[in-house]
Every structure is written in C-alpha cells, then in structure tokens.
Amino acid sequence: MPLLELICPAGSLPALKAAVDHGADGVYLGLKDNTNARNFAGLNFDEKSLKEGIRYAQGKGRKVLMALNTYPQPDTLPRWHKAVDTAADLGVNAIILADPGLMGYAVRTHPELRLHLSVQGSATSYEAVNFYRERFGIRRAVLPRVLSLPQVENVVKNTEVEIELFAFGGLCVMVEGRCLLSSYACGDSPNTFGACSPGHAVRWEQTPKGMETRLNGVLIDRYADNEKAGYPTLCKGRFEVQGETYYALEEPTSLNSLEMLPEMARMGIAAVKIEGRQRSPAYVAQVTRVWRAAIDSVKRAPEQFKALPAWMAELAKVSEGSMNTLGAYYRPWK
C-alpha cells in the first residue's frame, strides 16, 4: 500500500512535465471534452498529447491517472465508453470514475484496468467505499472534502481500499457529484457539462463601481479595486439577503492541509491530491515542489516535521481568495 503519494494536476502537457519534473508521484488529467470535470476551452489532452504525457511520466516511473468523472447521458454514452477504451489502450495507470454505470462498463470491458472512485462519487463513509469495492473492485477512493480527520481515519480503518485526500487548492460548496448551483444560473452543471460556470456563461467587466462578474447575465460579485477575486462560481458570489450583501454561501478560500501531513502519514493515507487542472504549468511547478519537499520531510522524520514558513508563503501566493483553511479536516469542537 503506498503512503502519501503526491498526485498533481495536469491540464496540459507542459503542466504534466512540470509536475513530473518537480517531484509528483502521479499526475491526473482528462480529455478535451465533457468526460471530465475540468472541461474548459483549450485545456486538457487529445490522444497525441496523452500518449506523449504517458510516455514522459511512466518513463520516469510516475503514474498517470485519467479523470472520467462526469455522468454520461444516454445520447452521448458512447463518448464515455470510448474514453475508457482509450485510457485502457494507451496504458494509463488508473481511471478515476464517479458513475456506477461507467464502472460496470470498465470492469466488463477492461477487467485489468485499475479503478479509482472520484470525489464526484461523493462516498463519505466506509460502507459506501466498500460498496464500490464489492461491486466494481475499486482500488482507491478520493474522499469528499467534508470529513474531519477523525472521520477520515474511521474510513481508512474499515476498508482495504486506498484512501486519497485533497490536500491543497480551491474549495467549493463541496456537494460533489450532486451540485446543481451552476445549472440554476446557466443551465450547465459540472456533473454533465464538465464545468461549473463554463466560459461561455462568464463575463468580467471593469465598471466605475468595480470589477463585475456575471454568470449568464446574473451579477454574482463586484470587487473593489483592492479586493482579491475568486473563481466566478455561484457558491462564491456575494448576494443581497434581507438587505445585507455578503458571501451568503461561502467565502472564496483555499484548502491547505500541509501542516496535517504527519497525521495523514500516521493514518496511512495512500495519496494526497493537489487541485487545479485548470491552472498553468507555473502553478503546478510552484505547488508540486513545495509538497514534494514537505512529504519528503514528513517521511524522513514525522515527529520533527514543521510546516516551514517559506513553504506556506509560496502556497499562499497562488491561493484563491485571501485566506487558507484546513477545511473540514480540522474541527476542534468535534
């Protein structure tokens, strides 16, 4: 069983190379369509760049995990099947799935292909994880970012499935696999379109009142000149509620669980995941090298581990919103 594998995002071939060159144990990526939840224009891999990416990463002993974590619809199901076939044929190390129907197809068609349960599958208990293990033989589950560390440990202790945790990156309302907020404004949801707030629905405009963000014409935020901006998603917008305008759902923040690495190592977390396939090779390089150094440090001497200020500063620079949080992992009142 692996321990604290570093899994980094790759939205392009240069991002994949940056992850590998800066010490990722594995990268995760998707195809240029709505079969994955980062379906943005110009992003992701076609067959040619995927082949080259697999050659580059596996040539250096790293893994390539392919996200196929949206929910196929009846009229376009063959696209998802073909994507599973492509992943198997080109030899990725695993595919990351959310839809049980697609898992069934993968097991029947490519029994040797390793399956990971996506965060979009929204399995928060060991019963749910073990269900996917029994039915589809999943080998790893990525847990939703809603559990405290003791709750995560309860899952780890009661399953033979490897557990992967989100370690760093943008947070959302985290109703993973079931969030329809974006559909409410623009008709597309991450589950089927592959992106919340797709580019075609987003408009930014600098106005005398500040920079306005609109989603399908709906004003979701207005930033004064000195305010940091967040991604243009409904969950991070500011809305007028009973005469008061504020972050009615949540404030844009980033998860940074780096200081919890010793706990994660003790619990036997198989892998930690860095969010951000939509981001540039520069981000991937910056974040990967910090997490590589931190994981090496915790593996060398867990008792002496300290989250160095220089690491935290480097991570804070690239974060969404003006603050970092331990998210649900840290709930002292529990």
Next chain:
Amino acid sequence: MKLPAFPKSLARVVSRLPAWPPSAAFAAACNRAAWPTLGELDWSAAHGKHFRVHVKDIGLSMYLSVAPDGLRAEKAGPVDVTFTATAEDFARLSLRLEDPDTLFFNRRLLIEGDTDLGLTLKNLLDAVDWDELTRRMPLGMGRLAQALRRRTGGGDTLAALP
C-alpha cells in the same frame, strides 16, 4: 531580479501613439520567433476573432487576430476579448514565471469580453512547450528568454530549502 517598471512620462507619450505600428511589430516579431512552435497547436476556435492586449501601465493597446498562418495585426476597433495587465506581468506570464489565475485572483489580470475565447487563448499558450519554443527561436532570442527567465526567478526560489 525584478523587471523594471515602465516610466510614467513615457507611458503618456506611448498612449497617444496609434495602435497599428506596435500591433504590426508585435505580430511580425511573434510570427518570426514563435509561430513555428505555436502553429502546431489547434487555434481554429480563435480564427477570425479579434483580441486586444492592453498594457495598462504603458498605455499601449495591441489589436490582433489569429489566422491559420500566424498572428495578424488589426486596426483599433471592437474586439471579442481584451486582456489587461501591466508590462511586467505580461512579461512574467510569457516567461512562464506567473500563473494567470494567481494574477486574476490578485486583480493583476483582467479578461473582458468573450471569456471562452480568453480561456482558449490562455490555455493554448499554457500548452506550448516552452523549451521547444525557445529552442526554435531565431537570432539567439530563445537563449535570451531562457536567461531572463532564470534571472527573474525561474521557479528556483525554493531550491535552497530542505
């Protein structure tokens, strides 16, 4: 090493110049230096679209479009999408020292207009193999870009850390 700021007095002069010569010079330089590599990506989603690169501290706007054979300079006028940042931030982006989303969060990069087109251009530029791009640049420009990248950080700021 920090890239130098552009003098304000000079910016006032530049902002009064017509847009055509800088757009044409930029397109020509880019086509010569970078298009052999950039051209290998699929730009079809951007064909026929007009965009503006607005260098706000210099007061300079370049009007451009992408054609199958390279960048084209366009006359000033309505565009599909506008990118606004300072000269230093555009330079840091092109040297791949800075992440566009980080600049956006910090309000140093603004994309106005057709966001999908803006994302297409941003993501395609991110998909360019930088080493390949600079290796194929003529007249020692690639070596210059690589040296500049190394001297301005080059992602090595943490090299000395444990």
